[in-house]
Amino acid sequence: MSEQRSYPRHVKTDAGDIEFRLMERADEAAVLAFAQKLPTHDLLFLPRNISQPKVLAAWVNEIERGAITSLLAIKGDEVVGCGTLVRDPHSWSPHVGEIRMVVSLSVRGEGVGRALSQETFALALGAGLDKLSVQMTVDQRAAITLFESLGFRAEALLRDHVRDVDGNTHDIVVLGHNIAQVRGQLEAYGVSDAVR
Template sequence: MLEDYPKHVVLSDETVVTFRPMVREDEKGLVCFFQRIPEEERWYLRDNVADPRVIHRWAESLDHDRVIPILALIEDTIIADASLHRKRFGAARHIGEIRVIVDPLFRRRGLATWLVFDLIQLAISQGLQKLVAGVIARKEVAALRSLKRLDFFPEAVLSEYAWDKEGNCYDLVILAKSLQQHWVPLKNGASVRCRRAF
């Protein structure tokens, strides 16, 4: 599962970035990372990441059966946070949710695309069959474009799901990607469906 980390990718400007799972010792670095995310963008996140206590709770409750957080770093500085969320029980246990946020200084270099691609591979290794991601319409245009390039397709729109601090409403677009199944031929000429893809 996580034995393939750390991984190294090269951005469009030839910057070398390391991907690895979050560990408890990343707490301080994550606090600093989220302080560099504009307040307007933090407003739309699930948790109040401006509160160091939230990050402390994450660090103390790491559970890779529920959430796999992957960090992108240049040397010891965190420049992006990505995560794969999943359920281990119930009717939706075959579905994962992905979330990605990148330091503004490192956007438009292909980093988010690399992270999504990495989460796709991670989801496949976990046997997941579908990924979903939520994007705020008119606010996260670049994210929407990147996800579509990786074959995520809009499946639902939740009207007026998000409000900004001025009271303006925005829709939430739910995109999904099927982790395609391949047919593997058997010796007797029959076929069997293999639950690995991509």
């Protein structure tokens, strides 16, 4: 990363004070409890079902390996959201990152998702990435609207791309954002420190 953000960070939302901090192995049980409360359809935001302990353990291994940076949104002592930045510096697209994000039903519509997406976006800026993508099912309109408000635009529709636990397939929309352009605009305006 070209710039490290410092954590924990605290944000005031309509849901109250939310702490953002980096996920660690010690958070595994709390994140599992959070994931197991999510509606199954929400888990389709993610390529793997994090409500399964073995999947969550593999996720933590990827965090420790440095391939993933995950932020937890904490209200009181409960995980209410998770934003993840995934990148692979050894792939053909080392300049591209993917955001994966889920938020608890208990805090939806109260600014937690927006704050978490902005914080994850700022991580991507600090990581020196040029492009970001995010994917979700086409019926997750609130999430699509949220990411479009951050400058993401639809780039692809993948038909019948994910299959839920009941065997039903769902279309996925892929949104992209040219963050190199945002970084350049911030530098041009002399406010590149605004996202720190």
